[in-house]
Structure formats: C-alpha cells, structure tokens
Amino acid sequence: MILPVLAALLVATGVFLALRVAPVEAFQGEPYRILYIHVPSVVASYVAFTVTFVASVLYLWKRERRFDRVAYASAEIGQVFLTMVLLTGPIWGKPVWGTWWTWDARLTTALILWFIFAGYLMVRAWSGAQGTRTAAVIAIIGFLDIPLIHWSARLLRTLHPRPAVFRPEGPDLPSSMLLILMVNMAAFLLMYLALLRVRLGQERLRDRLLEERAL
C-alpha cells in the first residue's frame, strides 16, 4: 500500500516543481517544461523493456511461470510509458523544432519499439497459453534489434538534441533544472514499480484461478 501512495505523492511533487519552481529556459521558453515528463517517461519505458527482456530470457531458460508474469506485466507498463513519450515528443517538437516529427535515430527507435511491443501484446492477447514462449522470443529478438534500428536510423539526419543528462562527461543541465528532473525520474520509476506490483498481483490471481478451474 505504501508504494502507490509514495509514487502518487512524488509524481504530484514532481509536476508542481516542473510547472512552478523550475526556471524558464532561455531559448525555448515555457514549452521546455515538457522535458520533465518526456525524459522520465523514456527512462521508465526503457527500464521496463529491459526488465521484460531479462525476464523473458529467464522464462525460456528456467521455465518458471513467475518470470513470464514479470515479462508480461513490465511490457504492458513499458508500452504505456512509451506511448507517453511518443505523445509528449511531438507536442514539444512542434513549438521548438517547428515540426511534429523527424526521422531521427532516437525518434525512429522509440516508434519502432512501440510497434514491436504492440505485436508482443497482440501475440499475448491472441495466442493464449501457447503464446507465452512465442512472446518471450519476440521480446528477446525485439530487444536485440534495437541497436540495429538505431544504427540504420543514423543513416538518416537529425534534429533531436544530443543527450544532455546521460553522457560520459556528466550532465549538462543547470542544477536547478537537473534536481527537478531527478525528482521526476524517481517519481516515474516509483510509479513503474507500483504499477508493476499491481499487474503482477493480477496475473498471479489469474494463474491461480485458471489452475483451480482446471482441477
């Protein structure tokens, strides 16, 4: 119970800080504030898909149902965060770049990843019990495909800024902004954990129900 409450409080704090406390950016003005949702969503979705990848490998290897449940739950939440990334990105891009969309490596990767996991969720929805191993294989090859998608998209040109936070030389944001971004990132990751626990509980319940019905 404590996890969802904590996540909700931290998200509310993060939104307040982003809208009220964070300074205005010199070049972009107010629209830049979408950064505080966009970047944490990216991080949360990539964390979620990494969890799905690891859990899928473990599921095929160890053949334990619990790994499959983690993979499924995490993929679903990752897809929600990724949808948020793909919605906030164009809203931010339009006023700042003057265009909703550009075929940049990161944008392309995010969009294609969304399609891959849409397929993953469709397999899970349509293939029933036999679909779990199929889904695990899709998660694995989809994850391994990401570097190639990124590489191929680099053949196209770019508008997206270089990474400002996760880079080898350290973050390149004023501390007033960085701190608030960190709060939001923590909030989104906490939200991910809270949602993951809820979904896992539901899946466990479903498995138990199916078992009992089979008896």
Next chain:
Amino acid sequence: MRALLAILRKDLTIEGRARELAPSMAVLALLLLTAGSASGMVNAAPAMLWITLLVAASLGLARSFHQELDQDQLSALVLAPINPVLIYVGKGIANLLVMIAVEGVTLFAFTILYNVGVPREPGALALVLLLGTAGIVMLGTLLGAMVAVARTREVLLPVLLLPLAVPLLVAAVRATEKVLAGQGIAAVSSEVGVLASFALLFGAAPVVLFEFVVRE
C-alpha cells in the same frame, strides 16, 4: 546433413506440387508494384521495391509453417531424432528459393514499371538484394513458425515482421537508391554493414531460440 536435405526436399516437393506460396506471392508483388507505379511512386522506386518484397514475403511466410499443422506433421518432425534447428534451416532454405523465384518476377516487372536500367555495378545490386532477401527470409521463417498456431497468423506475421525489419528496410532502400544512381559498392558500405549484421543476428538467433518455438 541427410536430415537437412530430406526436410528441404519435402518442403520443395510440397511447394512444387501444391504451388501454394510462390504464385500468390508473385501476383501480390506484381499488384503492389503496379499500384505503386500507377499512383506516382516512380520517384520512390527503391522504397516501393522493398516494401513490395516485405509484404509479399510476409504473406507467404505466414503460411509456410501452417501447412505443417495439418495432421500434426510439425509434432512428428519435432519428435524425430534430429536437431530441431534443422527444421528451421530446411524450411528457411526452401523459403529462400521460393523468395528468389518471386524476386525474379518482381525485378523484371520493376525494371519495366519503374523505368529502371541495369546499374553500372550490377554486382553491388545483387549483393544488396541477396543480403536483404536472406535477412527477410531468416526473420520471416522464425516468425512463421511462431505464428503458425495463432488463429490470426495472416495479420500477426506482418505486424511482427515489418517493425523488426525496419533496419533492413532503411538500409536496403538507401543502398538500392545509391546503386541505381550509379554509385559503387564503396558508397554503400555502411548500408551493407547494417544488412549483414541483420542477417547475422537473425541467422544466429533461431539457432538458440527455435527450439523454444516448436517444443511442446
């Protein structure tokens, strides 16, 4: 090796007698090329060519394992005392041969409908086509086995294949564009790199993963 040849012969015999895949794939490919040409896609000829090949492949490969479900042949194959990867390799080679046949027809129509001449370096074009086709078939055959049991396989296969094949599509289209414009193999080295890595990844992945797809 003998098991592999037996599987390959079986798949080619079935295709030779039933003629289920190649004709429908070829006709679909011709229709797509015609529709593209008629609607002014001549300026985007390389993109049209590769989208056509991908869509035709996804139609055919969705069925390639489905025929094995009739009378539960796939289970019999899996039970045979051979490495299950051989089932994948045999089916993959058969699919590759079908795909190359379809490609021959497609390329012939492509040169006419899109007014494309033989490029200055035909070898470079052949390399791009071969690597691209191999990549599509390797990924598509794995996915074909995965969706064979699904009710909605005809929809599911393209939905899974197209996003995973995006790196291949981007690289193949750009390389074809450059080669048709008269550039040589050196100008497309990074595109060929993407295509080769793609073929490598989806050639290696099934060796580990195919077993999990077909095992009961």
